[in-house]
Amino acid sequence: MKVLVSFFAVLVLALVAYAGVEAANLQYLFGVIIPYAAFVTFLAGVVFRILKWGSSPVPFRIPTTCGQQKTLPWIKSSKLENPSGLLGVIARMALEVLFFRSLFRNLRTQLSDGPRLAYGEAKWLWLAGLAFHWSFLIILLRHLRFFMEKVPLPITMIEALDSFLQLGAPLLYMTDVVLLLAVTYLFIRRVGIPQLRYISLINDYFPLFLILGIAVTGVLMRYFFKVDVVGAKMLAMSLISLKPALPEVQIGALFYTHLFLLSVLFAYFPFSKLTHMAGVFLSPTRNMANNSRAKRHVNPWNYPVHVHTYQEYEDDFREKMKGAGLPVEKE
Template identity: 55%
Template sequence: MNKHYLYALLAVIVLFFVAYVGAEVFGLRIIFGVLIPYLAVIVFIAGFIYKVMGWARSAVPFRIPTTCGQQKSLPWIQPNKIDCPNSTGAVVIRMILEVCCFRSLFRNTKMSLEEGDKLTYRWEIWLWVFALAFHYSFLVVILRHFRLFTEPVPFFIQLLEKVDGFFRIEVLYDTIQTGLPGVFLSGLVLLAAVTFLLLRRILLPQMRYISLAADYFPLFLIFGIAFTGILMRYFTKIDVTAAKSLAMGLVTFHPTAPKGIGGIFYAHLFFVSILLAYFPFSKLMHFAGVFLSPTRNLTTNTREKRHENPWNYPVPVHTYDEYEDEFREKMVEAGLPVDKPFEKPPETLSDEKADSSA
């Protein structure tokens, strides 16, 4: 057992009961259905801008791209244009591939000792596969939810729902009946992928060693969001028109908190609110940070061009020439080499003559 993931799990369980009991037992529907979501959105937007503007103010005086290929140099050496980009266009391609395909993760390797003490590195693809599945299914789930926030529902959301609900999985037995309304694949993929990413951190000893509560908390929270969502859609059921009227009330600034949607819905909404409010202050800001990562978004033209620190300001300098001028006599006396030979002033010259004549 590890206190880091226990704390995170406990926090998510407490959050669930706060919302469930709050809405179901005490009937605080206005608080959990209106006030907290609005607050969360305000915190999200303000925190997001604050964080990104903080990064924008930070100095990036040096070019520090990581090169993953041959840099452009002599004409007969073939450069790698995307992995060592020397033009803005190539950087844009590199960034698009990074943001959309997670190429850095694709290069993930696993280090282990084989045959006793042979250090080996192996390509490890599963993190990349599940990270891709996680991010894209989460994106589809978020976009699908726009059906509850728009009236009329735009055609591209409906198209997405059609594609997502392509597989019609209906289960009907005496003991279990599910699959209506139609199963959306993205929700199940999201739950599976977040479970993988969570178990990876919990079960692999080297991952557990470097993981803190802040690593587990978002995973448990997103698990909770996907779980409550799937629970409501396929198992416990809620009145979806009432849920949409609440969502539409929020976005049209005529908030309502109708009856007929149970505690699970408010727990789901509360989880999402917590995720939004927590987002700017957590590791989840890699969403914005990936665009600002200087190891990826800078051109690798460090040999082609001279890059001066744009923030250079006049600094009082004491050059070597000035230093030598100041101390030349003492340097000569101490037997140190000097660039310019020491020329004795005229008065000392006469002294020397007097000495030699004596």
């Protein structure tokens, strides 16, 4: 049910854009207004989310550690697993962001007859996740050729490496294949494992289908139903130089579908789980140094408590205390 709702939501979005351009000639809406609105929403939304996270105090050091803490000099400490300073935190975060280190440790738990509990390695999620994210990044960087006048060398190099196999014409990009396979695997995994399907929500399926939709429309218009790429770049360049103008040539409705689904992704991004792009850097269990034995961390929401000391108490009641025969410190 949740799968179908998400699937049809993406399908309807795609059809709206396709029909909007094909039948109603809404090129300006889908090519200029919506992309701008989506991009502004994306920027503002992500900044808002970061500020919101930044305003939440994290009073305690709660890094997850799995190594020896820094202690006496003759005990070897684990700098990556249990970072004690900024450098260790940065190195650990880099490994986490670039290579999903914590996911690499993913385990599968199995209860068999006996009863016997067994743990085993489970690296497929890590592999597919890594393949998906890296492909997506490379595809994103590759697309910069549509947004730059003189395409700089690094971008053309990425593109050349990606089409290294020289299959067909236009050349096949490896990342296109890898991304489609990885997203498909991630989807099959989600519906195939009963426990995982049970905890999956619409906002797990929707981004999957949305990304799949973007990838499929992209693949279709590169390899199968080609659009006018020069026109696409002219539109992109006009958007990026803030002088929006539709090109004279017809780019093709598939392009606008691709762009609209992408706009939906951008606008949806800050309000969904996709915003882990920013959130990963703000994970307290990863971005903190385990230095609570070396440094004192004061709870930021400790407010100044009004303390009434004994001396003040005695000042208030000295005469009465004397009268009752109680001893006082100051006469």
